[in-house]
Amino acid sequence: MSKILGIDLGTTNSCMAVVEGGQPKVIENAEGNRTTPSIVAVAKTGERLVGQIAKRQAVVNPTNTVFSVKRLIGRRWDDGEVQRDLKWLPYQIVQKDDGVRVTMSGKDFSPEEVSANILQKLKADAETKLGEKITEAVITVPAYFDDSQRQATKVAGEIAGLNVRRIINEPTAAALAYGFDRKKDEKIVVYDLGGGTFDVSVLEIAFDAGTSQNTVEVRATNGDTHLGGDDFDQVLIHWIVEEYRKLEGIDLSKDTLALQRVKAAAEKAKIELSSAMETEVNEAFITMDAGGPKHLLLKLSRAKLEELVGDLVEKTLEPCRKAMADDKLEPKDINEVILVGGMTRMPLVQQAVEKFFGKKPNMTVNPDEVVAIGAAVQAGNLQGDIKGELLLLDVTPLSLGLETLGGVMTKLIERNTTIPTSKSQIFSTAADGQTSVEIHVLQGERDMSEGNRSLGRFTLSGIPTAPRGVPQVEVTFDIDANGILSVKAQDKATNKEQKITITASTNLSKDEVEKMKKDAEAHADDDKKRHELIEAKNMAESMIYTTEKMLKEAGDTIAEADRKDVEEKIEALKKVKDGDDVAAIKTAGDALATAGQKVGEAMYKKQQNDAATTPAPDAPPSDGETKPSDDEPKEGEFESKA
């Protein structure tokens, strides 16, 4: 069964998404962009162009380039909106019976056919990206669309080869994207400020006894069909041109190239001031006069920008008041506010909305994509990817691990890992002849065991006697879908195992989890230092052990002076390894490593010499020689630990 595509068919830009792995995901178009301009053109060659390519040639082909066709779809010729748009849209709009047609290259097209071109491109690009055929879609429309407009949008989908499973309202889609459809009896406002239009909707989530599911009802809607990000850009462009005129006496609006640069710079500055308090409009060599080249270098603060566009932001609040009044609501009655549209990234807009509704608006989902995401969620619901009851997977809130040498916590499962999950790691013994290991199960984010929560302990005994580091004990952490943690330790040599089951690993309250995370952050530096010290000590212990063992095995193969040097370095490391000076331990360790290399060298040399002078295996040993035992290590054989 192929995926159902969720499509936000916007006035200026369109966006598409699908559910993959239970999560809605925006799909990029063929050009690698996450949104596609809602523009269709017929080129002079007769070729049909859609999206970014159509936009790029709009200036040279204005009468055959159709944009904002959403303003016309499903409307009658005598509709007030049509008659208003007729006056400013550069392409030809004609009457056909009581409906509307647009003319491109001498041929008339219905708005449905033009929208179908956009949907066809989205469908084709989605098929390429997903590697499967797409035959069904959920398409969003404004909440104020009437039956005729909704039906026309559905027809557009059918022309594009899509079975439109559902037409849903854009604000409803935004609510679905946030999962607010699960919030029974709540009132939600969706504030949508896009490139060219502003819409505000009041939604109510109600429980439908008939279907035993929550339904999302649009209670009121209002807006301004000619207010959007483009208006904000125009205000800024105008300011830049005027400031430059005051400074240099030159009107940049008369210079095509300069004006292009000013437009791009204005949009860039607007975006930058959403995160910075000040920016610079930097366009060197913007024009020239008798005195030579001229530069546009203007500092613009966020405060200044807000002063310039304040009226536009204020203009959005009146429709908010009207929508609330229509549903007889006051701001205090609203439970959640959702921001949609790129312009809502502006801090002034966010502040104005927060002030008006008295609560922080939701904006964690990309405001350019939230409607498409919601359409995909609806598509997923229809497909069964996201069940009505929702198959939710938990995550483990804090990391899980065990205590290792030096009191360090070694993590096996990182926090926020989706469960059920299982993770194994091989550990070994810390001392020669160690025949049991204690597994101390811990939960938390601190590097040191004592800073974390102890979940339980158990011991695995019966490990065969062996030098330290030789035994292999596999420890497995397994969390099932109910959050029950099982920890098993198995000796790989004997297959002996022990385990423990912990039921409370995911039972921490939100506050407790946050406290533990904050503790870890607060102690991060200290823990890091301690961890480094422990690691240095462990390394030192290991080096001393290995080097002493090597000296013993080397016997008299190494020169006395070298032996003495190594022994001195061992003593020096022993002196500092129990202290707190990491640098001193590392320095002494490096010195021992360098000295110890001579031991290794001498051993290899001896082996090579022995190989050269040793007679053939069947030949009788000559006087003074002993025949090598079959038990001794042979050159080229080695054991490696998995």
Next chain:
Amino acid sequence: MNDEPRTTDDGLQTECTRCAEYLDGWKRCKADYENLIKETDRRRMEFTKYANEELLSLLLPAIDQYETALAFTPDVSDLPDEQQKPLKNWIIGLHAVRDLWEAAFAQIGLEKVLTVGTFDPTVHEAVEQETSDTVAPGDIIKVLQDGWRIRDKLLRPAKVIVATDPS
């Protein structure tokens, strides 16, 4: 989700349906996971190929203005020799700096979009149209901003003025 099994005979069909549903869900998840691995691998390869895209996009405005600055190189030929020489030398240096990044761009596969001849919306963006006595309608008169392509991907279209039919 209620996982408690029913025990009546009537419930057998329900359990079978549930099992089928769970199996389908499991298969779907496995498939999604495998697709995610493939998609992650594909994106990693794409990222490697186009890793510099965003960085380059940030640098391009500076490159544009540098080129504009070079285009505004003043004419120093009227100046006395002792003033001309250091200025000419300085200008040579500025060109040498440009040569450095052009060599770097060639190495990473970044190249300018061709802006001669017919307007092509796949690589050009028309910002204006003008009549022209010398350039055929539909051809590019002037380049306002260079376009760039990295390997086979368009990084930024060239902004151009296109000749229009005088009629």
